[in-house]
Structures are given as C-alpha cells and as structure tokens.
Amino acid sequence: MFGKKSQKALVSEKLNAANILGQGTVSLKDLIAPSFIEVDFNNLKIDDKYYRTLYVVGYPRYVNANWLYSLITFDHPLYISMYIYPTESKNVLDEMKRKIGEMEATIENDIKAGRMVDPVVQVSLDDALALQAELAKGAERFFQFGLYITIPADSKEELETISKQVDSVLASMLIIGKQAILEMEEGFKSTLPMFYDKLAVWRNMDSTSLAMTFPFSTASLTKNEGILYGINQHDGSLIIFDRFTLENANSVILGKSGGGKSFMVKLEASRLLMMDVDVIIIDPENEYKKICESMGGEFVEFTANSQYKINPFDLPKHDDIEPDELSNKILDLHALMKVIMGDLTPSQDALLDRSLVLTYKEKGIAQEPSSFKNQSPLLEDLYKVFLGMETPEAREMADRLDKFVKGSAAGIFNSQSNFDLKQPFTVFGIRDLEENLRPVAMYIVLDYIWNVVRKDKRKRVLIVDEAWYLIKQKDSGAYLHSFAKRARKYLLGLTTITQDVEDFLATDEGKAIITNSSLQIILKQSSAAVDRISQTFYLTGGEKHFLLSAGVGEGLFFAGQSHVGFQVIASEEEKGLIE
Structure with a gap:
C-alpha cells in the first residue's frame, strides 16, 4: 500500500506541473500581440493606431514600366500587397472565346437596329482579340492579380486626410480603389506579409502587364565600369559608376559639417587616380594635404612667401x-x-x-x-x-x-x-591666406587650371571645396558656373562642394551649377537647410527625413534620372590613407 508510485501517476504529476508552470509564463505571441483590436465598418483600430484597407477594382487600359511608382513612393507609409495566381491558358481561352462572342453579338445587334456601336464595347473587343491571339501563340500567359493597400494613421482625422490623398493618387493613375467596407479585418490581414488573401478581389492580367507592375522604384547604379561610390541602401547592391558616361561629368556634394563630405571626396579622388583620371583640388583648409603627399601628388601652397x-x-x-x-x-x-x-x-x-x-x-x-x-x-x-x-x-x-x-x-x-601641372594629383592649398583673399586666390587658380585643361585635353576632375567662397560673390559665382558649362568639352568634371547649403541654393549661380551637374550627392543635412533641398531636388517626405537622420557618410546619390539612398564604404587600407 505504501510502495512506489506507479509510472502513470508520475507522468500525470509532471504534466500538471508543466501546465501550472506554463500558466505563469508569457509566450512570444503574448509579447508582440496588441492590447486590443477594435473593428469598425470602415477602419480598424489596433492599440492607438488606425488602419483602412482599399482594394483595387479598376485598372488603366495600358500600363508602362513601374507604373505603380507614384503609389510606392507616396509621402506616407502604406502597406501594399500584390497577389499573383497563375491560371490555365485553356480555361482562359475558353472564357475569352465566350466573351468575344457576346461582344460581337452586341455590336451586330446595334448595327442591325441602326444604333451607334458603343465605343467601349468596340475597344474591349479589339483588346480581347489581340490578347486571344497572343495567348494562342503562347507569347502571353494569364494570371489573376489582386492589389490591396492599407493606410496607417495616428488619428481618425489623419486617416481621412491620407485616404483622400491616396484616392487622388490612384485617380491620377486611372486606378479605381474601393474601401473594404465591413471587411476591414480581412483587408488588414491581406496586407500582412503572411500571404493571407482574405479579400480575394482579383483581376485577369497578362504576363506583360504583370511584369510592368513589379515595384522597381529604385534603379540599379551598378555599372560594368567606373569607381565604387558606396552601397545602395535600398537593395544592398554596389554603386559602381563612371561619371564621364553622363551628360556631363560635373558633380555637386552638399552636406552639413561632419557629414562625411571630405572623406567621400578623398575616397573618390584616390579611386579616380587608379582609373587614370587626373585630380586637381582647390583646398581652402588644407584638408587634402595628407592624402596628396601620401599618394605622391604635388601640394601647391599659396602664402605671401610661397615659391609658387x-x-x-x-x-x-x-x-x-x-x-x-x-x-x-x-x-x-x-x-x-x-x-x-x-x-x-x-x-x-x-x-x-x-x-x-x-x-x-x-x-x-x-x-x-x-x-x-x-x-x-x-x-x-x-x-x-x-x-x-x-x-x-x-x-x-x-x-x-x-x-x-x-x-x-x-x-x-x-x-x-x-610652375606647371605635372603630377596626376595636385592640390592648391590656400588656408594660410587672409579670409578676404581666398575668393581671389580661388578665382585665379580656376583661371590657371582652365588654361591647362584646354592645352592638354584628357580626363580630369577638378574639386572645388567650400565653393561658397566663390558663389557668395556674383562675378566669381558666374565664373564658376561658366566653368561648369564649358568643362565637358575638355573632358573635365567639376566637383563643387559646400556645407553652406541654404546660402548656396539661395543664389541663382548656385542653383545653375546644380542644374549643370549630372551627378549630385546629398549627405546629412541640418533642419534649416533640408526644406530648401527638398524643394530643389523634389524629395519625398521619407527622403527628407532620411537626410535629417542620416549617419556620417550616408545620403542620397543622384545620377542622371536615377537616385538612391547610399552609404559610403572604404577598405581599411583606404581609411589609413585618408584619415
């Protein structure tokens, strides 16, 4: 009677202990779950955030590549989900044959009755016949496509405002969106990254149109030749680019003090030299003296007793x-x-x-x-x-x-x-001149370089640091602008650098230089300058916020019609050479 407990009793006790222990712990799901969810007929409230889901029921007749760009780059966070389901071509062809027959019958009845043929029916018939031929040849495939958009907001008022803005954007793209009335919970789940298509609102779409729909909103800047500028923060690819392949080889670099401008310029200069591109720098603060001497360049220092x-x-x-x-x-x-x-x-x-x-x-x-x-x-x-x-x-x-x-x-x-420019790397240092003499020295050096460039035409990059010294005076600013316009003819790329961004953009000459620069790099900005930069470069709200919160060496990289967020990267050897 008082012997050992049976095996069955021991197992039962262990299970009871485990249940008691489990009731006193918090699972991962408990930690990430919201405190409450309130479902209304046209919105959803999760904790203190509001959500509204739209589904698309109408699409434009024709679409171009990246046609959803305006929606993807909308100036407010959106949750966008696309569902793509392949279909059997035979079933589609059978259904299309039936639809074509109906439309042909409708048109024939209108003609017999002496009525004008409905142009909408005629256009639909033409499109269907063209698509039928492509499907029959196997040149196209058919898919079912669903597009859902969830709008997050901090208040009901903001939700209404953003919803109207999204409706306007959709209308401008000839897209018809409907609110998921009485299905907000299903709509929200459908835009989570879990492949829960609870709405099942689909539209037939051929493979060509579907390919145009993929959200390639950031162009790759990885080329076969050029130098490495950094990492594309959107997709992790390398930004390898040859500025001499653009309309002109000019660049402008804007950034607040401490944003990484000098580091990036030194890095670019060292890499350009490896590509047999001569580099000339006008240096108001002697920041480039170390790298110049480390790379065997010539440092031309202007002082009252200078030999140059x-x-x-x-x-x-x-x-x-x-x-x-x-x-x-x-x-x-x-x-x-x-x-x-x-x-x-x-x-x-x-x-x-x-x-x-x-x-x-x-x-x-x-x-x-x-x-x-x-x-x-x-x-x-x-x-x-x-x-x-x-x-x-x-x-x-x-x-x-x-x-x-x-x-x-x-x-x-x-x-x-x-003296003559004999070295592939030359730096003109003017730090030891009086403040009011620096614009004069920069102007004279520019003019001297211009004569050299025209005498011996080969790939060169001229870097003008603290260009504000020239821009703040109308005549010297106009000369720098003229320099930028004429540089391409002589295989010269002008790099203009400034930290006085707001003042630079406030001048006609500064804006003209930016216009004449195919490569534009914007690093971390101050709150005082970011609004003017946003207006000049037509930045989105997200890009504006990115520039304010960017770390050292982070910013936006504009090359021609493409621009991406990027991070400057350097090897340990390069850092030792530069820093």
Missing part, C-alpha cells in the same frame, strides 16, 4: 586658341577685378575695360594669337596704367589695387607663373 606664383594675366600659348581669346580674357579679368576691388560704377567699369586693353597693348599683345608669345603683363602693369591716367577716378582704382601690388598680398598675385 600664378599670373592672372596669363594667356594660353597652345595651338587651340579661339579667335576672341583676348576679349574673353579681358572679360574674365573684369570679374576678377570686381572680386578684388568690390563693386564698380558703370564709369569705373568702362575705365577698367580701357585700362585692361591698354595694359596688354603696352606688352605688344593684341587680338592676333601670334602676339600671345610675348610676356604677359602683371597686376602692377595695370596699376601703372591707372596711375598714368592722372584722374581722380583712375587714382581711386589704383588705390584699390595697392594691397595686391605693394602691400601684404603683393608676393602672391603679382609675379609671372613659375
């Missing part, structure tokens, strides 16, 4: 000289003198023009290209011409040049050019 000199009056001495070369040079010098002197009155501008012509004339230089072999004048020669006129206005102009001829800046811009 550039004469802004230099004329090209190569064979490809345009007939109006001197006139164009004088126009460029007009813009430079306005950067140096400030605003000029019309009479001062006319005086400057006469003085520039006279300055070249005194050196024996005229419109004939053969005269360009004579030594070019210097800034001090223009200064002397002003003094020689012996008028108060000319004297005032001379006084404005005094600093650059006799003063603290005399050793920088008042000498004959004494």
